[in-house]
Amino acid sequence: MTIYSLYIYDRHCACVYYQDWHRTKQPKRAGEGGGILNAVSQAVSPLATDSAAPTPSGFSSPRNTLSSTSGLVVAVGEDPVTSLPNPTEHARSNTLPFDEEAKLVYGVVLSLRNMVKKISGRDEQFTSYRTSSYRLHLYETVSGYKFIMLSDAATDGLRFILRQIYNGPFLEYVVRNPLVPMDSRSQGVDNDYFRASLDRLVRGLSVFN
Secondary structure (H helix, E strand, O other): OOEEEEEEEOOOOOEEEEEEOOOOOOOEOOOOOOOOOEOOOOOOOOOOOOOOOOOOOOOOOOOEEEOOOOOOEEEOOOOOOOOOOOHHHHHHOOOOEHHHHHHHHHHHHHHHHHHHHHHHOOOOOOOEEEOOOOEEEEEEOOOOOEEEEEEOOOOOOOHHHHHHHHHHHHHHHHHOOOOOOOOOOOEOOOOHHHHHHHHHHHHOOOOOO
């Protein structure tokens, strides 16, 4: 039994937090302007571009020779270096950007929840579904926050774990934290104390490995 990842959505349908543990394919970073909020996860946030980064100079190394006529920089006594492909980036190239992934996860949950209510009645609750490779677990608070956890298909229901996350680390380090804006529509809830406390809770579970 294995826990893969956790998504937290606010009542405005925006993903405000993300963390993963045993994912075989890491999510690709969200694109600029993709709609992801700030402070969701450093692992999936768009990379900051620094347009003011200094340009390497031809005089930075004593082994470089600048030709006054051609402007070419010639490296003396150095073999050309061929950049090797990064296996992590290659694996991420086959996955969706995180902003699209987060929308798909929420869309699946919303569609299944509406289907359950239409078929079984308003009192029926959608709490999880299972495929051949994973199981999705859902816990929704009265205030409209949705905690979604993905695990392997053999894992039993983890709704009680999601309730523990809400009643423990989430209330302590998010709701009661004056530095975390709730329902801001522009910022997530990620902070060091919440992430560390949540990580300890999940890693301490018997189903973690």
